[in-house]
Amino acid sequence: MKKTSANGSPPNYDCTKCPAYCCAIYERVQVTKRDINRLAKHFGVPYETALVRYTRMYGDERVLRRRADPVLQQACMFLHPKTRRCRIYDARPQACREYPDADRCVYYDMLEFERVQQDDSKVLPLVQITFRDET
């Protein structure tokens, strides 16, 4: 959840008005050893404890664990179910720090588009992304 764009100007999206799609629709939020070390320090636990408690394997990648989410069905285990904010913002992985790495967020654009289309400022489109290997 980046708050300024790459060129330092205000981004064209507002995370405070979004249910945090980016923390929910991706099954994989990849974590590195550095990310796990940061989590371990944040929670005051050994590296191995953080590894097991907060991450899991997805194929050959290590990723953050997920859990049921009342709004978007499944989400990162660190997304607060009510406030829709990251509960470990200062200790979040590098992948989260870099997202979306652009002036725009496609999910925010979609949210705004649908609210205008439906003439309903509270409508919440549900989004799912499925990746398919076509090689």
Ligand code: SF4
């Ligand atoms: S999906 Fe986009 S607008 Fe919503 S929280 Fe993530 S970065 Fe912010």
Ligand code: SF4
């Ligand atoms: S660690 Fe925080 S910013 Fe990253 S996916 Fe989880 S809730 Fe979102």
